[in-house]
Amino acid sequence: MSSELILLTGASGHIGFRTLRFALEHGYRVRAVVRSQQKADAVQNNRALIKLKADSQLSFVEVPDFTIPNAFDKAVTDDVKYIIHCASPMPFSAPTTDHAYEEYIKPAVDSTLEVLRSAAKRPSVRRVVITSSCIGVIDLAAAFSDTGKVFTGDTRQPNMDGPFEPGTPSFVAYAAGKVNALNAAEEWMGKHQPHFDIIHLMPTYVLGRNDMCDSVAGMQLDSNSIPLNFMLGTEASPQPMAMVVNHIDDCARIHVEALAPRIEGNQSFMICYDCDSKPQWNDAKGIVEKHFPEAVKAGLLPCRGDVLSVPSILDSKKTVETFGDFKYTYEDAVFSLVNQYLELCEKESGHVNSLKD
Template sequence: MPKDLVLITGVTGHVGFRVLRYALEHGLAVRAAVRSQAKAQAVRSYPSLKGLDKDHLLEFVTVPDFTASGAFDNAVANVKYIIHCASPIPFASPTTDDAERDFVAPAVLTTLGILESARRVETVRRIVITSSCIAIAPVAAAVSDTGETYTAETRQPDLDAPLPPGTPSFVAYAAGKVAALNRAEAWIQTERPRFDAIHLMPSYVLGRIDMCDSLERLQTSANSFPLDIVLGHDGGEGGMAMVVNHVDDCARIHVEALNPRIEGNQSFIIDYNLSSKVEWDEAKDIVAKHFPVAVNFDVLPNNSTLKSVCCRLESSKTEKTFGFRQSYESAVVDLVQQYLELREMQKGASNGVDS
């Protein structure tokens, strides 16, 4: 049994898979929680993971229902650290008919369930939880300049419930993230477990999606914002908060947050806290610079626009503690490179069928 075993949830997702990769790349022994053996096989066999030659450091545990009482009791056995990335995502459909069922309950029950299971064993020392900047900033801050500055210590009250049918999925997602953060912190304050917790609050996470084999999935994430610009899709009249981070930085910070030198029971915003914020539309200059042939041949029309809304996230504490190594430019380059690769792959598959 490895000395410092790490349990990771959400490994089939954008952030979770990259966290898994980063942990294995740096020699950590990982137990990945998945809902089925089929998902375990899909993760284990993915080329970017197989190429690491770290299979001896990876094991899986099946948890069919993350929200069930005691769901993680077996998963936490002999675990020292937990990185909880699993979460409903708001990009699958624009609205939800049941916000509580689709977003709020899964976010709260899964987080509290992990905390409860961890309390039942003596080995767990730290839990890193993926929250979101929308847990500390109001929903209005995603589309308008509120004039406020939000720090890792800012907290929002739970959104009024129940949310009606037809609620935008992003609002329901925000409700789940606010509730999960508030409940988890209240639980820790009341129960005072032997372990501590660190909440990480990413802004929009951009960059290559490892477990992605279709253009459709690539565009059902925050990546859709810069992709719409370079693909010439109508950005609409509204704007979007320009708060971003690269998935590589996001994953690295998740793993580095396990380091005991970092004081527990605190929170960090993961956002590029630039003195002069970049704009969404800078994606066009980035693409013209790095992919001129694709632009010239109209593979990338590179002619749409998305208004950048100012949202003030104070992440200097994160920069001081962990540092940032990537940029909006590197995220756009990685994303567009993957788009072009998938486009060629799907084009080749289509040609093969036609022939």
């Protein structure tokens, strides 16, 4: 157990909120950076957090704009020992954007650099953990086709500098933000040689219960939407997808365990089920039929959609060697997200409780 203080960004997001809970559960104090009091209230009043009874360990600081100079100076005080930077523009809110650079790339790069600059002003900071993404280190084509290449947390890609025309897909803009932010952070660290070290984490599609989601519609705004959509659909997905997933609880655990002194700094880790496990996106249908047969029979989960899985092209052996085996499976993740989906359906319609196995 530790009472050391973590500064955490992104606490209202899927990864950030579960990381917050994991940190509090393990005795850390957390100062959550939020853009508004409304965000702070949403986090603090979440039922999963209230159950922890950890109010004395949690505080908030409001930073409306993460990208302006000195944005985090008031948040990174002399008692902050660690920083976990989870906040990032996400690609699920809209299918396309006419402002790719302004909405995705610039915020990802600028907020990351501002975190590092503020950390450099405080000798108390020992480590910064940054949530990157697998899409920040792979060849973008490998997300949708079998290129035969294998990527690790130590793979790097050149900056994606555009031009980004109106209508650039949000997924491409998100990828560019992750690639460019990772490269910018490593360039800054090399140039300034600060007193702290850094850990980059590269999650894949993160699946499992999202406690900050309170509606069925909200489940379409994170990576849970991918298996959920084809379980609810009746047609084949028009595009193959790389089968690269991890459970939210493993992802959050690794974020917090990355603070441990036993973990050598200035490293990068892929957070993904091992290539050798070879799960398929369509395995979700059998999982749902096994655990929620009545919901399938009632048509709430038709399980008639289809998506072609591109073989995993990510190597997470270094992560397993450092943090231990992943504790959860694709089945656990699917069960968790579908269970939440049915809970939200019940909340919104009142007719689902009897359909769970």
